[in-house]
Amino acid sequence: MTKTLRPLIAGNWKMNGLRKDLDEIAAIRDGGVKVGGAVEIVVCPPFTLLAAAASLCEGSGIGIGGQDCHPEKKGAFTGDIAPPMLKDCGATYVILGHSERRLIHGESDALIRDKIKGVQAAGLAAILCVGETAEQRSTGQALAVVGEQLAGSIPRDVSIEGLVIAYEPVWAIGTGLTPTAEDIAEMHGFIRAKLEESWPGKAATVRLLYGGSVKPSNAAKLLAIANVDGALIGGASLIAADFLAIAAACPV
Numbered sequence: 495m496t497k498t499l500r501p502l503i504a505g506n507w508k509m510n511g512l513r514k515d516l517d518e519i520a521a522i523r524d525g526g527v528k529v530g531g532a533v534e535i536v537v538c539p540p541f542t543l544l545a546a547a548a549s550l551c552e553g554s555g556i557g558i559g560g561q562d563c564h565p566e567k568k569g570a571f572t573g574d575i576a577p578p579m580l581k582d583c584g585a586t587y588v589i590l591g592h593s594e595r596r597l598i599h600g601e602s603d604a605l606i607r608d609k610i611k612g613v614q615a616a617g618l619a620a621i622l623c624v625g626e627t628a629e630q631r632s633t634g635q636a637l638a639v640v641g642e643q644l645a646g647s648i649p650r651d652v653s654i655e656g657l658v659i660a661y662e663p664v665w666a667i668g669t670g671l672t673p674t675a676e677d678i679a680e681m682h683g684f685i686r687a688k689l690e691e692s693w694p695g696k697a698a699t700v701r702l703l704y705g706g707s708v709k710p711s712n713a714a715k716l717l718a719i720a721n722v723d724g725a726l727i728g729g730a731s732l733i734a735a736d737f738l739a740i741a742a743a744c745p746v
């Protein structure tokens with residue numbers, strides 16, 4: 495099917511990467527420039543590499559993103575990073591509400607909603623992650639869970655233009671498992687419809703990414719699914735050749 499939105503391929507490095515791994519970011523930059531402007535490529539390294547990664551990628555069209563942030567713009571929050579700090583380092587995107595933050599750090603929809611507000615106020619774009627656990631899927635609650643995450647974590651009073659949503663089933667992350675094409679199409683269609691209910695006429699502009707065990711070998715199939723406008727990639731984004739192969743698999 496024809497895709498109308500510019501695909502976004504985003505790499506989430508999670509808690510991986512030392513300064514020596516900036517070579518991999520340079521390789522993503524060099525290869526990504528060849529993939530051309532048809533696909534938007536963003537790398538989200540750990541905070542410690544953000545500024546260096548951004549300066550490596552400056553002017554290349556390859557974007558840089560953070561993996562989390564605090565909702566406030568500054569203050570007495572030891573160990574936290576504020577949205578304007580990410581912007582100051584050269585980031586343009588921030589991943590929010592990743593299941594590893596929801597489950598390991600107990601992040602609630604309400605906190606994620608405040609973070610989205612803070613990120614938008616700083617002029618950054620949020621990549622909001624949603625997704626169900628294996629148990630929630632096996633008991634038929636996947637759509638309800640994601641519906642609740644969307645309703646609870648997207649502030650009603652903000653524009654959704656520029657917002658990116660990543661559907662990442664928890665059970666597919668780092669496991670090698672992926673949902674069926676039918677299940678992904680159903681979920682992405684559901685997310686689009688939910689956005690349309692609250693922001694009539696705007697939902698079609700929001701890119702919906704799929705994330706969870708995306709690899710070069712399954713990327714073309716996953717990226718061709720209706721309402722899949724790109725991917726959020728963990729493990730495979732650490733290897734420039736694999737990440738670029740996924741970007742090259744976008745149907746553009």
Ligand SMILES: O=C(CO)COP(=O)(O)O
Binds near residue numbers: 592668669670728730
């Ligand atoms: O969590 C993910 C991206 O945010 C997906 O991780 P994997 O690609 O390693 O399954």
